[in-house]
Amino acid sequence: MKLRILILTLTVLTVACSKEQSKEAPRLDAPDKGGYSVEAVPAAATVSASSGPIKITLNVAKTTIPYSARSLWVKLTLENVGTTGYWISNLAFFDGPMQLWHRHEPLSLELVGDDGEPMTWVSAENHEPPSKCWPGDSAKRLEENDPALLFAIQQGARETFRRYAEQGSPPNPERIWLKPGESITTAPIAYQDLESAWCGKKPRPKPLGDFGEIPHFTYSAGKFKLRAVYRKNRGDLGKEFVKAMEDLGPPGPLEITFVTPWIDIEVPER
Numbered sequence: 001m002k003l004r005i006l007i008l009t010l011t012v013l014t015v016a017c018s019k020e021q022s023k024e025a026p027r028l029d030a031p032d033k034g035g036y037s038v039e040a041v042p043a044a045a046t047v048s049a050s051s052g053p054i055k056i057t058l059n060v061a062k063t064t065i066p067y068s069a070r071s072l073w074v075k076l077t078l079e080n081v082g083t084t085g086y087w088i089s090n091l092a093f094f095d096g097p098m099q100l101w102h103r104h105e106p107l108s109l110e111l112v113g114d115d116g117e118p119m120t121w122v123s124a125e126n127h128e129p130p131s132k133c134w135p136g137d138s139a140k141r142l143e144e145n146d147p148a149l150l151f152a153i154q155q156g157a158r159e160t161f162r163r164y165a166e167q168g169s170p171p172n173p174e175r176i177w178l179k180p181g182e183s184i185t186t187a188p189i190a191y192q193d194l195e196s197a198w199c200g201k202k203p204r205p206k207p208l209g210d211f212g213e214i215p216h217f218t219y220s221a222g223k224f225k226l227r228a229v230y231r232k233n234r235g236d237l238g239k240e241f242v243k244a245m246e247d248l249g250p251p252g253p254l255e256i257t258f259v260t261p262w263i264d265i266e267v268p269e270r
Helices: 002-024 097-101 138-143 147-155 158-167 194-199 239-248
Strands: 045-051 054-060 072-080 086-088 107-112 176-178 183-185 212-214 222-231 257-259 263-267
Touching: 045 222, 045 257, 045 263, 054 222, 054 263, 072 097, 072 107, 072 176, 072 222, 097 107, 097 158, 097 212, 138 147, 138 158, 147 158, 158 194, 176 183
Parallel strands: none
Antiparallel strands: 045 054, 054 072, 072 183, 072 212, 086 176, 107 222, 222 257, 222 263
16 A cells, blocks of 8 residues: 555656646757757747748747847748749858848848838948958968859858858859748858857857847837848849840749738837
8 A cells, every 4th residue: 555655646746747847948949950959939920921922921039129139030931832843042041031131132121210211230240350260261262262252242141151161162052942832941040250250269159949140230229110021023123134034035923022011129228
């Protein structure tokens, strides 16, 4: 009888401990490329829009952001809702949502302030790290006008330049083939300045769940609006280009322009 009571008591304690742990333990996603699990972070706001075979969904982790942080944590997903596959080319799927501020075709983010005017992102890094800190032969490659590094500087965000410097030129064009029903999401990357990474040898910070960071998006408190834009319109490229494209036939199903609804963002006064 005493043995049965002891077993029952241990069973009750085990169940109680399991329930208590389930309240406190964070939910974990599947391991990411780094080999570790990250805490699953729910979105504070989600908006979607679609046109033709393309659907885009914008998620924001926080809509009220402390002034001391001033980082947007976002993820953008593009889904093929059509009946045939197509190629998508955007560095944001490799290097995080920061890329959406640099190359505005076909995907981009649009942020407006209280006055309704579009805002531009200004980097907090106004210089490159000393060349002695650069990884491998990347400093020499830049001196020799390496096409990949020049492309990363001119067309890419900081993360693209870092990846090309650390890993070398990509072997293939950076584009993704999306089958019907498939989707692709921007890479979850936390911001780190290059001097900290290359000279200070500090480890890369972990992202907020599967969201990517856009740091220093404002230097003042206020209310803002954020939305995602898909824009691929021949008319935006000038009359001469449009005329040259006429020989290729009418615009294809991906040559469309549409936007998501706005998400309200607030940075309270300090």
